[in-house]
Amino acid sequence: MRIKNLTLGLLITVLAATSLASSGLEGQVAPDFALKSSTGENLRLSEYRGNVVMINFWATWCGPCRQEMPLLDELYTRYERVGFSLLGVNIDDDSRRAMQMIEDLGVSFPVLFDARKEVSELYEVEAMPVTVLIDREGNVRYVHHGYKPGYEDKYLDQVRSLLRE
Amino acid sequence: MTKTLISLIAVAALAFSLTTVAEENAEAESREEFRSIDKDVQSLKKEVLDLNRDLFLLEEELLFPANSQVAFFISMDVGEYFELDSVNIKIDGKEVANYLYTAREADALIRGGVHRVHMANLKTGDHELVAIFVGKGPNIRDYRRGATLNFNKGIGAKYVELEITDRVKKQQPEFVIKEWE
Numbered sequence: 001m002r003i004k005n006l007t008l009g010l011l012i013t014v015l016a017a018t019s020l021a022s023s024g025l026e027g028q029v030a031p032d033f034a035l036k037s038s039t040g041e042n043l044r045l046s047e048y049r050g051n052v053v054m055i056n057f058w059a060t061w062c063g064p065c066r067q068e069m070p071l072l073d074e075l076y077t078r079y080e081r082v083g084f085s086l087l088g089v090n091i092d093d094d095s096r097r098a099m100q101m102i103e104d105l106g107v108s109f110p111v112l113f114d115a116r117k118e119v120s121e122l123y124e125v126e127a128m129p130v131t132v133l134i135d136r137e138g139n140v141r142y143v144h145h146g147y148k149p150g151y152e153d154k155y156l157d158q159v160r161s162l163l164r165e
Numbered sequence: 166m167t168k169t170l171i172s173l174i175a176v177a178a179l180a181f182s183l184t185t186v187a188e189e190n191a192e193a194e195s196r197e198e199f200r201s202i203d204k205d206v207q208s209l210k211k212e213v214l215d216l217n218r219d220l221f222l223l224e225e226e227l228l229f230p231a232n233s234q235v236a237f238f239i240s241m242d243v244g245e246y247f248e249l250d251s252v253n254i255k256i257d258g259k260e261v262a263n264y265l266y267t268a269r270e271a272d273a274l275i276r277g278g279v280h281r282v283h284m285a286n287l288k289t290g291d292h293e294l295v296a297i298f299v300g301k302g303p304n305i306r307d308y309r310r311g312a313t314l315n316f317n318k319g320i321g322a323k324y325v326e327l328e329i330t331d332r333v334k335k336q337q338p339e340f341v342i343k344e345w346e
Contacts, residue, residue, distance in 0.1 A: 034265040042265040
């Protein structure tokens, strides 16, 4: 019984610490990085300064990611011409599976490959998907963990408010 | 009676002009105060920026003291034979830097920019540097070449330049590692 309580207490502490660590990014300058994209170019986050940027961490084995990505693509298509950029960061070990999924889903936003998991570590990504919103000054403003239907409405409001700034 | 009326009007006019002058003085004073506050704010801002710059330099000096500091720079003198994609640097067998260049950054290098790709602290003595360049070579083929330098780190900072130049004779890019004196 004591061991069970101890384990439960430890689990709660770890979960709380994790959520605190991730939300600790909010208000901080977004860590810069460069990754190879699905089109072969290298893309660097800091070159998007001046735009509102959404970074979406995903993996091919993640079910909610599959649900979310087409909705993100709609957001991207709608607001790209007014200064919104979306970078999908795939963390699969093998980028070929990711390329196949991009094709199946028909997404048009740039997808970057983080096979070494360096960027996902930088952004303290523990579970998929994670969506980070960065303002025009390069600061992290919102971090969303996971995806449930309806989250896209929150994204829409936040993107619109950041675009208006 | 008329005299009293005239006196009253004169006093009223005087009082009014005195009030107007007082108001004008108060306005001028507040404008002056505002200017002075604005000046103080501007000078405070400048002090904060200066302090920020000093702290940044101090932090760099603490992290990379000059006597053990080694800095590595990338430069390019190409246009035809090599399109840079990334650089990987190993010192004494250990990977210390892996930098991906965007199109914009590669263009800046071609235009004469120099990029400080890595800074480290190294003990005095012999060290081995291996740099691997990845990009597109002649005929847009994938290209991967390395260059090695064995150097001795003495007392004092050391600067190493990794230069990529066009080698017209062989129609190949050439990678040269140079130590700055």
